[in-house]
Amino acid sequence: MAQGVMVIAEQRDGEIRKVSYEVVSEGKRLADKMGWKVTAVLLGQGIKEKAAKLGHYGADKVIVVDDTKFAAYTTDAYVAKITDIVKAEDPAFLIMGASVQGKDLGARLSARLGVGMAQDCTALEVDNGNLTAIRPIYAGKAYAKVGFSDKRPHMATTRPNVMAMNEPDSSRSPEIVDADLSMDESALKTRVAEVLRDATGKVDLTEADKIISGGRGMKGPEHFNILEDLAAAIGASVGASRSAVDAGWRPHADQVGQTGKVVSPNLYIACGISGAIQHLAGMSTSKVIVAINKDQDAPIFQRADYGVVDDLFKVVPALTEEVKKISH
Numbered sequence: 228m229a230q231g232v233m234v235i236a237e238q239r240d241g242e243i244r245k246v247s248y249e250v251v252s253e254g255k256r257l258a259d260k261m262g263w264k265v266t267a268v269l270l271g272q273g274i275k276e277k278a279a280k281l282g283h284y285g286a287d288k289v290i291v292v293d294d295t296k297f298a299a300y301t302t303d304a305y306v307a308k309i310t311d312i313v314k315a316e317d318p319a320f321l322i323m324g325a326s327v328q329g330k331d332l333g334a335r336l337s338a339r340l341g342v343g344m345a346q347d348c349t350a351l352e353v354d355n356g357n358l359t360a361i362r363p364i365y366a367g368k369a370y371a372k373v374g375f376s377d378k379r380p381h382m383a384t385t386r387p388n389v390m391a392m393n394e395p396d397s398s399r400s401p402e403i404v405d406a407d408l409s410m411d412e413s414a415l416k417t418r419v420a421e422v423l424r425d426a427t428g429k430v431d432l433t434e435a436d437k438i439i440s441g442g443r444g445m446k447g448p449e450h451f452n453i454l455e456d457l458a459a460a461i462g463a464s465v466g467a468s469r470s471a472v473d474a475g476w477r478p479h480a481d482q483v484g485q486t487g488k489v490v491s492p493n494l495y496i497a498c499g500i501s502g503a504i505q506h507l508a509g510m511s512t513s514k515v516i517v518a519i520n521k522d523q524d525a526p527i528f529q530r531a532d533y534g535v536v537d538d539l540f541k542v543v544p545a546l547t548e549e550v551k552k553i554s555h
């Protein structure tokens with residue numbers, strides 16, 4: 228009978244991504260309720276020495292798939308290998324992060340395994356051995372509680388930055404197992420030829436702890452420097468609304484919202500952003516939302532924890548000055 232929680236860890240350039248520790252922690256919380264074990268699967272190249280760290284967050288066992296074929300993510304290689312592992316291990320639950328990679332991988336895996344999946348969940352629970360998941364629907368206007376049919380594993384992806392991370396315990400050492408690397412390579416249709424990096428080396432918005440976003444109220448690309456200054460002072464990343472991106476003021480990678488990135492930082496400061504439903508869809512699970520807008524009726528204030536009704540060109544530089552005073 229299927230039992231245990233399996234989580235798929237994610238790495239980039241050989242470094243395990245934060246979302247992996249979140250899913251391991253969540254997996255551990257669910258497994259404890261059932262007296263189950265947590266098995267993490269880590270794919271990459273030269274990553275075996277990193278596997279132990281997944282144990283610090285709650286993995287009892289880590290299956291390491293270490294080979295050049297898995298150095299960079301490709302859907303077909305990852306899906307083929309993880310499908311074999313899932314069939315051999317027969318977990319009750321299969322969880323991964325709802326990152327760009329996790330959303331793609333999860334969708335293909337669920338089709339390959341012939342099971343249902345809840346994407347981009349903000350809460351998971353175990354009920355009598357069955358997984359239940361809470362996920363935003365209608366662009367974040369409502370939350371749905373979903374359950375699964377009897378078929379195992381019950382699959383879910385979790386929104387990055389939402390699940391609480393366990394305190395790492397370096398005295399926990401997981402069993403580390405090398406996966407069988409054999410596979411039918413004729414089924415691999417894609418190969419990563421080259422990875423082109425963002426030269427700025429910015430933190431990916433989905434992993435940022437603090438985000439300051441600018442919208443049409445910024446009035447032009449030349450004014451984003453005031454957001455960059457505040458971001459530098461508080462250690463934040465800069466995002467944007469679609470209007471700012473469509474106007475060519477910011478790159479698409481900075482767009483937050485339904486057709487951009489979905490983010491859940493600890494602090495989200497929206498500057499000159501009205502708060503359209505499609506923007507809220509991307510940031511409404513942020514822990515603390517601050518809005519700076521000169522229109523007191525802007526819908527963003529309905530979601531904001533703190534609001535400043537004023538001209539952002541006055542407020543943002545003043546805020547930066549105050550932060551600098553405190554931090555010196």
Ligand SMILES: Cc1cc2nc3c(=O)[nH]c(=O)nc-3n(C[C@H](O)[C@H](O)[C@H](O)COP(=O)(O)OP(=O)(O)OC[C@H]3O[C@@H](n4cnc5c(N)ncnc54)[C@H](O)[C@@H]3O)c2cc1C
Nearest residue numbers: 442443444468469484485486487499500501505506521539
């Ligand atoms: C299918 C679809 C998908 C979409 N996806 C996204 C998405 O992913 N992300 C997204 O953001 N949008 C998305 N949109 C667009 C969305 O509907 C809004 O048009 C957009 O979010 C508005 O951007 P904004 O708030 O920057 O601009 P506006 O709505 O024009 O708001 C600008 C705000 O700035 C304020 N302001 C102006 N000057 C100042 C000042 N000096 N000081 C303080 N405040 C000032 C104004 O009061 C106003 O509230 C999508 C739309 C559709 C139809």
